Structures are given as C-alpha cells and as structure tokens.
Amino acid sequence: MNKRIYERPLLRKVVEGIPNKFGSLKRLRPISTIDNVEIDSLIEEYGSPVFVLSEKTIRDTYKNAYRAFSTRYPKVQFAWSYKTNYLDAVCRIFHQEGAWAEVVSGFEYEKAIDNNIPGNKIIFNGPDKSEEDLVKAINNKSLIHIDHFDELYMILSLMDQLKERPQVAIRVNMDTGIIPQWDRFGFNYENGEAWNAINRILSSKKMDFIGLHVHIGTYITISKPYAVAIEKLAALANKTYNRFQKSIGYIDVGGGFASQNTLQGAYMPATDTTPSFDDYAHAITTAMTAADFPNNETPMLILETGRALIDDAGWLAGTIMANKRLADGRRSMVIDAGVNLMFTSFWYDYEIYPVHESSYQSEPTTIYGPLCMNIDIVRKNIDFPMLNKGDHFVIKRVGAYTMTQWMQFITYRPNIVLIDQNEKVHLIRKQENKEVFRRQELVPDYLQN
Amino acid sequence: MSKLNSLAISDNGFIFKPSTGESFTTNEIGLMIINLLKEGKSADEIISVITEEFDIDAISAGRDLYEYLDFLKREKMLD
Ligand SMILES: Cc1ncc(COP(=O)(O)O)c(C=O)c1O
Numbered sequence: 001m002n003k004r005i006y007e008r009p010l011l012r013k014v015v016e017g018i019p020n021k022f023g024s025l026k027r028l029r030p031i032s033t034i035d036n037v038e039i040d041s042l043i044e045e046y047g048s049p050v051f052v053l054s055e056k057t058i059r060d061t062y063k064n065a066y067r068a069f070s071t072r073y074p075k076v077q078f079a080w081s082y083k084t085n086y087l088d089a090v091c092r093i094f095h096q097e098g099a100w101a102e103v104v105s106g107f108e109y110e111k112a113i114d115n116n117i118p119g120n121k122i123i124f125n126g127p128d129k130s131e132e133d134l135v136k137a138i139n140n141k142s143l144i145h146i147d148h149f150d151e152l153y154m155i156l157s158l159m160d161q162l163k164e165r166p167q168v169a170i171r172v173n174m175d176t177g178i179i180p181q182w183d184r185f186g187f188n189y190e191n192g193e194a195w196n197a198i199n200r201i202l203s204s205k206k207m208d209f210i211g212l213h214v215h216i217g218t219y220i221t222i223s224k225p226y227a228v229a230i231e232k233l234a235a236l237a238n239k240t241y242n243r244f245q246k247s248i249g250y251i252d253v254g255g256g257f258a259s260q261n262t263l264q265g266a267y268m269p270a271t272d273t274t275p276s277f278d279d280y281a282h283a284i285t286t287a288m289t290a291a292d293f294p295n296n297e298t299p300m301l302i303l304e305t306g307r308a309l310i311d312d313a314g315w316l317a318g319t320i321m322a323n324k325r326l327a328d329g330r331r332s333m334v335i336d337a338g339v340n341l342m343f344t345s346f347w348y349d350y351e352i353y354p355v356h357e358s359s360y361q362s363e364p365t366t367i368y369g370p371l372c373m374n375i376d377i378v379r380k381n382i383d384f385p386m387l388n389k390g391d392h393f394v395i396k397r398v399g400a401y402t403m404t405q406w407m408q409f410i411t412y413r414p415n416i417v418l419i420d421q422n423e424k425v426h427l428i429r430k431q432e433n434k435e436v437f438r439r440q441e442l443v444p445d446y447l448q449n
Numbered sequence: 450m451s452k453l454n455s456l457a458i459s460d461n462g463f464i465f466k467p468s469t470g471e472s473f474t475t476n477e478i479g480l481m482i483i484n485l486l487k488e489g490k491s492a493d494e495i496i497s498v499i500t501e502e503f504d505i506d507a508i509s510a511g512r513d514l515y516e517y518l519d520f521l522k523r524e525k526m527l528d
Contacts, residue, residue: 006505
C-alpha cells in the first residue's frame with residue numbers, strides 16, 4: 001500500500017502586525033540536482049557534507065563578465081583572485097578562459113606557478129611579501145603591486161640579488177564615497193602619499209613603473225565609486241606623465257563586485273538589487289573612456305573580480321541531524337555543516353533548500369551547525385519546511401571564500417567535487433582524515449608512551 | 450476535552466479561540482489530531498491512526514504528537 005507523505009503536526013499563532021517583509025510566504029521549492037547530477041547520489045558517494053562546484057557555471061559566469069567588459073573597452077584582462085577560491089581545478093578553469101592570476105602571499109604565488117601561469121601574468125598584491133617572495137617574483141617578471149613604503153625600500157635594497165628590472169605598480173587607496181574606506185592598504189591619494197611613492201619609484205631609475213592599482217572594498221553594490229577611483233588614478237597617470245614623460249600600461253580596478261547572496265540585514269534580496277556585470281562594466285568603461293590618459297593612450301583595464309565570478313558555481317549539500325524546540329518554543333534545526341565550513345554565514349543570509357519535497361508547511365526556523373559553539377548559526381531565521389532527521393539540504397552560492405576561509409575545528413574538512421561540462425563528477429579535494437593530522441603533528445620523545 | 454470544543458475550527462486548519470480572541474493555523478495532521486482528541490481518542494490510538502495512513506514510524510509519530518500536545522497545552526487549548 002502506498003502511504004501518504006508524512007508531515008509533522010504544526011500549530012502556529014497568527015500574529016497581527018507587520019507582515020513578512022517580502023510579502024506572503026513563498027513555498028520553498030526543493031533543489032534535487034546540480035547540473036543534472038542527483039544531490040542524493042553525490043552525498044552517497046562523497047559523504048555528507050560535500051562541496052560541489054559546477055564547471056559550466058564557472059565558465060558561463062566568466063564569459064558573461066568578459067563579454068560585458070570587452071564589448072565596451074578594447075583592452076580588458078581579468079586576473080583570478082586566488083584567495084576567493086584557490087583550488088587548483090578552479091584556478092585552471094579560469095586560466096583556460098584567459099584569466100591571469102592575482103595572488104597575495106608566497107603560498108598563493110607558488111600555486112599560480114604550479115598552475116603553469118607565466119610569471120609576467122601573475123599580479124602580486126598585498127602587504128605580505130617576504131624578501132624571498134619578492135626576489136623570486138621580480139626575477140619571474142611578475143607584476144609587483146607595492147603596498148607600503150617599507151616594501152618599496154625593501155625592493156630597492158634587493159637590487160644586487162635581482163636579475164630583472166622590477167615591474168611595479170602601486171596600490172592606491174582613496175575616498176570614493178565608500179564606507180569603510182580601505183585605507184590600510186596601499187598609498188593614500190588625497191594626502192599625496194601615492195604621488196610621493198611614484199616619485200620615489202621613478203627617481204630611483206631602477207624599476208619600471210607599469211600600472212596603478214586600486215581595490216576599493218568588497219561587495220560594492222553601486223558602480224559609481226569605481227568611476228570616482230578611475231578619475232583619480234587618471235589624474236595620477238597624467239601627473240606622472242607630465243613630470244617623468246612615462247605613461248602607464250594599465251589601470252587595475254581590483255575586485256569588489258557583489259554576488260547575488262543577500263547580506264544580513266538587507267531589506268531586499270540581493271537577487272533584486274545586485275548590479276549586473278553589464279551595470280558595473282558600463283560605469284567602469286565609461287569612466288575609462290572619459291578619462292584623459294596621457295598621450296591619448298588607452299591603458300589596459302585589469303579586473304580582479306573574485307566573489308561575483310565564483311559564488312554561483314558553488315553548492316554545499318548535507319544532512320539534517322536533528323530538529324529541536326528552543327526554550328521559547330521557536331523551531332530549530334541542526335545540520336552537519338556549520339560556520340567551520342561557512343565562515344561567510346556571519347554576514348550572508350544563505351539560501352538553503354530541501355533536496356526533496358517533504359512538507360507543504362514551513363515555519364520560522366533557526367538553522368545551527370554541528371559545532372559546540374553558540375555562534376554556530378547558519379541561518380538565524382528562515383521560513384523552512386519541516387524536514388526530518390536524515391533528510392538532505394543544499395545551500396546555494398557558496399563558491400566564494402568558503403573553501404579558502406574554512407577552518408578545521410572539531411572535525412575534518414569534507415570532499416570537494418567538480419561537475420564537469422559533460423556532467424561527470426570529479427573529486428578535486430580529498431576529505432581530511434586522521435592521517436592528514438598525524439603527518440603534521442610531532443610528539444616529543446618523552447610523551448611517546 | 451471541553452476546552453477543544455469551545456474552539457472554532459475551520460476545515461482548512463484555521464482555529465479561533467473566542468476566550469482570548471487569538472487565531473492559530475494548523476496543518477492537515479494537526480487538524481486530524483484535534484478531531485481525534487475531540488472524539489476522545491488516546492495518544493496511542495492517535496499514533497496508530499497516523500502510522501496507518503502516513504509513511505512514518507510509531508516512534509517519530511509519537512515524538513511529534515507529544516510535542517504538538519504540548520503546544521496545545523501551552524496555548525491553553527487542552528488540559
Ligand atoms: C587586492 C584584491 N583584489 C581582489 C579581491 C577580490 O575581491 P572580490 O571577491 O570582492 O571581487 C580582493 C579581496 O579582498 C583583494 O583584496
């Protein structure tokens with residue numbers, strides 16, 4: 001006999017007053033496949049939880065972004081921001097699509113080299129470059145984006161170890177109307193520090209000054225600040241030309257485009273508010289074209305877009321561990337993935353879906369991760385259908401900053417798989433196990449038994 | 450059971466409590482439980498009705514039933 005689908009009995013008080021801010025409750029449709037691969041089968045084969053990346057989405061997103069810029073401006077170059085997701089398979093997909101590498105540490109630099117990126121297509125950013133990193137990167141003709149005066153002087157002091165002329169740009173910070181102003185990175189525009197740095201570089205005659213870099217922040221939901229930044233960089237480029245008769249090769253506007261994940265506290269879902277690549281491209285390329293660069297030259301436009309290129313391609317599938325009532329009667333659910341894997345849930349309201357239809361009724365629910373910490377909250381308040389222990393869920397848009405910022409706390413980090421364009425599944429990062437940790441740890445002799 | 454009889458309950462699960470003016474909604478199984486309670490059925494009897502009709506084991510159905518009864522008590526619809 002075919003029994004009917006069970007759904008837990010539910011009683012809910014009708015509260016008068018402000019209705020839900022998104023209007024009436026929409027029924028959450030289950031998501032049971034990613035690129036036509038059954039989520040249940042992924043969990044069965046690769047364990048729970050499991051990160052899943054869609055190669056098709058990565059390539060489609062990249063192509064869309066590249067199209068938006070390259071149809072509006074003649075010289076466009078993306079550089080994949082390694083910190084956003086530095087799994088080799090992911091980096092190589094972006095590199096195949098034509099992206100250079102943007103790295104911020106010796107570790108990321110080594111990864112880019114191992115991914116076969118020629119030195120002169122690696123942008124080395126950030127305040128964390130050791131002497132050894134710098135010598136290697138300069139000798140590989142990589143693009144060094146100087147962050148502070150100590151770095152500038154360190155390069156000058158390394159001249160006798162260098163086989164190549166350093167190819168340098170400076171990172172500039174400035175007021176673009178964005179709060180907070182990221183003024184801890186690079187040289188300030190308004191107080192003249194950036195201009196001083198350029199003077200120091202060019203008067204040394206020991207380096208090639210090739211570009212100007214700015215990264216105004218992350219999750220920037222308006223495109224105007226980019227236009228302001230470009231205007232200021234163009235002014236610096238002109239001043240440089242007038243004093244030194246040198247024109248720069250590129251303007252690097254950094255990253256910062258918002259993804260479609262909704263920030264906590266946002267009034268509207270990001271899917272309604274996030275600008276498209278075309279919106280950003282319009283503002284940025286219009287500003288590039290309007291800016292009077294010296295000699296009527298058109299510098300190359302470099303973009304270090306991270307989040308907006310990879311968030312959509314990542315999914316996290318897992319299992320419900322328990323349902324609980326909190327002391328005040330609210331419903332809560334414990335799932336097997338927490339802030340250890342989703343550091344980003346501290347600021348995003350992630351979209352979570354059941355994998356199967358289970359219930360037509362939803363209830364305001366707090367979703368907790370499995371860690372023994374009060375702050376392990378994946379969603380504070382979401383209208384979620386009643387799932388049972390053992391049911392599967394899937395979280396959408398987790399491609400950016402999860403698989404790099406995750407922490408190993410209490411438990412092992414899970415498998416990561418990639419679904420290729422033919423819908424074939426590949427393991428691209430193995431789940432950790434006790435051997436991984438045994439290899440790293442040493443027990444002093446006197447504690448051996 | 451007298452308290453349950455004083456409630457106005459519609460077929461689609463809308464419950465009105467005249468004594469306080471409060472309204473509640475319940476789902477199909479919730480409505481079924483309330484009707485069985487009104488008929489004077491015991492918890493065990495209700496559980497077996499549920500497990501016969503729905504795809505659920507007795508332990509899970511029981512757990513959910515007691516949680517539901519708890520709610521009804523908390524809202525003073527049941528003694
Ligand atoms: C220098 C630099 N470039 C690019 C990025 C990527 O930014 P996003 O992911 O916001 O696009 C970052 C991120 O912080 C960065 O610091």
